Amino acid sequence: RLKGLTIFVTGGAGFIGSAVLRHLLRNSHARVVNLDKLTYAANLGSLPGATENLNYAFEEQCICDAPGLRRLFEHYQPDAVLNLAAESHVDRSIDGPGEFIQTNIVGTFTLLQEALRYWRTLSPDKRARFRFQHISTDEVFGSLGEEGFFTETTPYSPNSPYSASKASSDHLVRAWHETYELPTLLTNCSNNYGPYHFLEKLIPHMIIKGLAGEQLPVYGDGKNVRDWLYVEDHATALTLVLEHGAVGETYNIGGRNERTNLHVVETICDLLDDLAPSTDGPRRRLISFVTDRPGHDRRYAIDASKLERDLGWSPVENFESGIEKTVRWYIEQKPWWQALLERRYAANRLGLTK
Numbered sequence: 001r002l003k004g005l006t007i008f009v010t011g012g013a014g015f016i017g018s019a020v021l022r023h024l025l026r027n028s029h030a031r032v033v034n035l036d037k038l039t040y041a042a043n044l045g046s047l048p049g050a051t052e053n054l055n056y057a058f059e060e061q062c063i064c065d066a067p068g069l070r071r072l073f074e075h076y077q078p079d080a081v082l083n084l085a086a087e088s089h090v091d092r093s094i095d096g097p098g099e100f101i102q103t104n105i106v107g108t109f110t111l112l113q114e115a116l117r118y119w120r121t122l123s124p125d126k127r128a129r130f131r132f133q134h135i136s137t138d139e140v141f142g143s144l145g146e147e148g149f150f151t152e153t154t155p156y157s158p159n160s161p162y163s164a165s166k167a168s169s170d171h172l173v174r175a176w177h178e179t180y181e182l183p184t185l186l187t188n189c190s191n192n193y194g195p196y197h198f199l200e201k202l203i204p205h206m207i208i209k210g211l212a213g214e215q216l217p218v219y220g221d222g223k224n225v226r227d228w229l230y231v232e233d234h235a236t237a238l239t240l241v242l243e244h245g246a247v248g249e250t251y252n253i254g255g256r257n258e259r260t261n262l263h264v265v266e267t268i269c270d271l272l273d274d275l276a277p278s279t280d281g282p283r284r285r286l287i288s289f290v291t292d293r294p295g296h297d298r299r300y301a302i303d304a305s306k307l308e309r310d311l312g313w314s315p316v317e318n319f320e321s322g323i324e325k326t327v328r329w330y331i332e333q334k335p336w337w338q339a340l341l342e343r344r345y346a347a348n349r350l351g352l353t354k
Ligand code: NAD
Pocket: 010, 011, 012, 013, 014, 015, 016, 017, 035, 036, 037, 038, 039, 040, 041, 042, 043, 061, 062, 063, 064, 083, 084, 085, 086, 087, 088, 089, 103, 107, 135, 136, 137, 138, 166, 188, 189, 190, 191, 192, 193, 198
């Protein structure tokens, strides 16, 4: 159904955006334009072969820059926008929230305004087909106790500057649909993991440190629970929502894979011991507990039954299969992450000594 369409993917050099691009280029025959500002989190190396693909174009573009966006809308005449451009790392939002307010709120506002301006110039047919899909997180819902799940009607209750900025952007998207009738779609997804994940995030961070035989610092008591989804399953869900989602609706995306952070790190240790044995003994010995992150949400868990029921989506990977694939990928793709480590900021940020 996407064949022949032109799709803007903002943030396409990031972790999830690159997975969406790889998925679209492989499966859709759509023309895909990657709009990315190329922040520290971007990596065009996550799109192997893309530049040779005639259906792919890259534009270095900030979503806060209205004139630049206007030019691109006029030039490419897209049929859809998938907005994945964001500042995404919670710890960074605590240290410096300004960029998060700028990109996640002002950027989403600017993109909505330019999409609306463009959408109003379209023929009735093309207007009806156009979609603005905003990609968001389950962190907007706040923290759960031992029981229950986030559904599409759970009230927003964000606790970090990151989740507050994402919550704001979700509200803007909703309002642009209700007020201006822009055909929007909104998705809120649980924690993603998989290949090409930037090294500061929990899973790649632990894999790389585990490989180097360094301490594995776990926040608090390690009992915080996250619901993990393999990134390629997220990409298929986003494509399905784009093709078949009902305009103005929200869909929760999650893999029913709740695990404590400690369980995740222990699983990585065990997989590394199997796949890349160390002579120094089992890697679980490297785990240490460090002062908790302020405002650290205790538990997230997604009820994805609306997406499963209405659009027939189900994830391919469970946590065990997905984490094994991921650990294998990092072991085999050392050049990809080694190049990132060589950028000084990344080495400093990770505190790696080897
Ligand atoms: P990421 O940090 O890996 O990538 C973000 C990309 O956006 C980068 O390529 C960066 O250069 C680009 N970008 C940042 N600011 C920009 C700007 N002003 N203009 C244009 N491009 C800009 O993030 P990710 O993990 O791929 O997340 C993508 C989206 O999915 C985010 O909106 C995030 O909130 C959401 N999300 C992430 C997760 C997760 O577990 N990673 C889960 C649910 C939802």
